[in-house]
Amino acid sequence: MLKSAFTTDLVEAGCDEVGRGCLAGPVVAAAVILPKDFTHVILTDSKQLSAENRTQLAKEIKAQALAYAVAEVSNEQIDEINILNASFLAMHQALDALSVRPEFILVDGNRFNPYPFVSHECVVKGDQRYFSIAAASVLAKTYRDSLMQRLAEEHPQYGWESNVGYPTSAHRQAIRQHGITPWHRKSFAGCK
Secondary structure, eight states, X not given: OOBSOSSSSSOEEEEEEEOTTOSBSOXXXXXXXXXXXXXOSSOOOGGGSOHHHHHHHHHHHHHHOSEEEEEEEOHHHHHHHOHHHHHHHHHHHHHHHOSSOOSEEEEESSOOOOBTTBEEEEETTGGGTBHHHHHHHHHHHHHXXXXXXXXXXXXXXXXXXXXXXXXXXXXXXXXXHHOOOTTBOTTSGGGO
């Protein structure tokens, strides 16, 4: 069972991002503030959940969260500032958009650019350890998957409706055959 909170008294925001390893599309981050006593039977790392469960969980998270926000950083900006900085920027933008100011931030992973005037804790595999990070991973993934499915309608040859921009063999083959789209990350080796 995941933990409901890291601190006993502070307003905590869980933060996670999706899409770092993709060849196309934005990197997307979410920040979620849950009630201190929040628990859920199936909520965990979004990658371990079915698409159907993620969709249902996203509705539940939005209904029960004290605050949540999702932000994206474009593939053009990823090319300008690199994917790590773009991931941190997306997380900061999601935190900026929260309707409740967090007093503490739980971040999935082992690195983070400090957010102004708010302490943070990096938690490796945090989306499998804390509900707030898992909730952020679900909101970020459902948002990004939906976006990539819409983009797949404009660019059907790349298989984004199923690979959501990740470097599958079919996606790489489509790049070799058709070149790249305006949504591809030109700085990534698989797009050159």
